[in-house]
Amino acid sequence: MGERFTGSGRCIIKAGYRGYKKSDPLNQGDEMVKEIITDRPNKIHAETIVVGGGVVGCAIAYELASRGQDVLLVERSAIAGGTSCAAAGMLAADSEDFAHPLMAKLARQSRQLLHEQQVLMTTLSEVETGLQRHGFLTPFRSYSELSSYKDNRRSALSADEVWWDRYAVQQEASWLNRDTYGAYYRPYESEVLPVHLTKAYAESAQAMGARVMEGIKDIRVQANEYGVQGITTSTGEMTCKHVVIAAGLQSEDLMRHMNLSLPVWSVKGEIAAVQFSAEHAGYRPDRTVYAEDIYIVPKANGEVWLGATSLSGRTDLNVSVQGVQKLLTAATHWVPGMKEAQFLRAWAGVRPATPDGLPYIGACESVPGLFAAFGHYRNGILLSAITGRLIAELLVGKSSEELGIEALSPERLNRKGVVH
Ligand SMILES: Cc1cc2nc3c(=O)[nH]c(=O)nc-3n(C[C@H](O)[C@H](O)[C@H](O)COP(=O)(O)OP(=O)(O)OC[C@H]3O[C@@H](n4cnc5c(N)ncnc54)[C@H](O)[C@@H]3O)c2cc1C
Incomplete structure (x- = not known):
């Protein structure tokens, strides 16, 4: 007590x-x-x-x-x-591109620590954090998209990630766009509510x-x-x-x-939530998609969260049609079955950024x-x-x-x- x-x-x-x-x-x-x-x-x-x-x-x-x-x-x-x-609650220690190597190191330590804390926290608080350790996929439309991703990435790629070619993607993630060139699968990524x-x-x-x-x-x-x-x-x-x-x-x-x-600088972001009916459950992603233009996060509460826009200097919490449209366009590209999902709601938050x-x-x-x-x-x-x-x-x-x-x-x- x-x-x-x-x-x-x-x-x-x-x-x-x-x-x-x-x-x-x-x-x-x-x-x-x-x-x-x-x-x-x-x-x-x-x-x-x-x-x-x-x-x-x-x-x-x-x-x-x-x-x-x-x-x-x-x-x-x-x-x-x-x-x-x-x-969105992603613990994207491997997928995120950190500018500073210290941040990549701290991110991995923090994800590990968060995983370790779950049992005690749930026992003490009786609150389930909704932790899911399904891994993340970073998909690419083409070879040139993959090349520029590798060229631009500042964080070293993790030794744990696995490259899935087109065939592997179709086998392992049948809900992902069948034209996907390939994807990195990062098995240790997780997310919470x-x-x-x-x-x-x-x-x-x-x-x-x-x-x-x-x-x-x-x-x-x-x-x-x-x-x-x-x-x-x-x-x-x-x-x-x-x-x-x-x-x-x-x-x-x-x-x-x-x-x-x-x-502290403000960077507003918008997120949309959708839900798949039992009839369309086969279209629902069972892993987080962490693409260049969107993330798609299947949550422990049954919803799927689509995020996020990035608007520097904005502090309001309004959700724009343009923002939601952008999210839905990218989401339905990567997960075509998303068109069958029910739109639930959208919200905005403001990220606290620093100059460096x-x-x-x-x-x-x-x-x-x-x-x-x-x-x-x-x-x-x-x-x-x-x-x-x-x-x-x-x-x-x-x-x-x-x-x-x-x-x-x-x-x-x-x-x-x-x-x-
Ligand atoms: C759209 C979006 C998606 C995001 N997705 C992710 C994600 O997937 N993974 C991830 O790791 N991060 C994500 N983030 C970032 C993450 O949400 C923030 O970095 C994090 O919530 C910051 O936490 P905080 O405790 O510093 O701030 P806050 O959550 O803002 O908490 C600060 C608290 O301080 C209180 N407060 C303010 N002023 C005072 C005062 N004078 N006296 C007393 N209390 C005060 C406020 O009321 C508030 O409760 C996302 C952010 C956004 C906007």
Whole structure:
């Protein structure tokens, strides 16, 4: 049983939770929470306060709680209400083309860690994350398309991937366009339901003693010449030794109040969801298609998600006809039977990008006790587990150099003169 606080100043002790269950395939995670309401304690103190209840903040709280550390997560609205609820949930460690070799390495470590965490998380939280380890296919229309893919790719190809020629594609993925020239099959790729993963992290962290407060507004970090002292909020002050900013897109604002310039750029993306009837089940992909122009992700809840558009500088959550049209055109090319599927809905989210494409993960040198964990752009679900682990290691005194993550140092852009 974990504690949860709300911005209304009440402490809620959660006595029961029901998240997504495998036996309930269309259930998107309804909660049946029996709440015992008590008075909120006057003074709140925690060793570490994590600001932001997206997948990154929740993974950090999970990792800290699993180490027996005293952690409080504060969220301005609700857990998994930000970008994390819009993601496709792919753990595309081998398929994604990372500009920096460090990111490719961390991505593989994170995917492995996420797989390892599943059993404990499901036991602690009773939330099924919808993890599916079916592997991904990257298909090509022609030899020249394959050649330019190889020429342009920055990440080294993984030793685990298998080339399927036209014949193998037809044998192994009969639902894929029969004119496909060939495809890379990456057997270790997997995917999750992102909201469920985020809630599983939060619920498991609570089960291990973490506190989670939702609806906490107007958060400001308080620091003096000795470093972080705590935070002020709409519901009062909270003291702590460390603050970890994991507020996704809004992290830049929180940092600006500390006179730190850590830019976060918005890149909007749209996704559509479809579903195949039993009659057309044979057309449904049984593996994720990770093509150059689209990804098609068969989800554990029975839906198939098609994503995503990429619109730099856009922060609105509108879904355009043009965006959906683009997704459906590409999806029906690769999976012609998709035309028989039922269109369910579409949504948009905004990815938190950084100027150099790397997340900010590390200690802020100019404010002792302040840590950054944001800017994960299009891979925050994938990188959540390793981010939690790295932050936990930093909090016990390991340096970025020891962890090999100097390239992610929050103040790197200031040092390079990119920002002032
Ligand atoms: C269309 C789309 C598809 C994607 N697909 C994938 C994918 O397949 N795989 C993958 O790995 N990634 C994917 N991503 C990227 C992924 O969604 C993000 O990288 C990830 O969700 C970022 O998580 P976060 O916790 O940093 O941010 P968020 O999920 O935005 O969480 C930040 C939280 O902080 C809270 N907050 C903000 N300000 C404050 C404040 N002042 N005080 C308190 N709380 C605050 C917010 O309310 C929010 O809950 C996708 C993104 C999009 C948009």
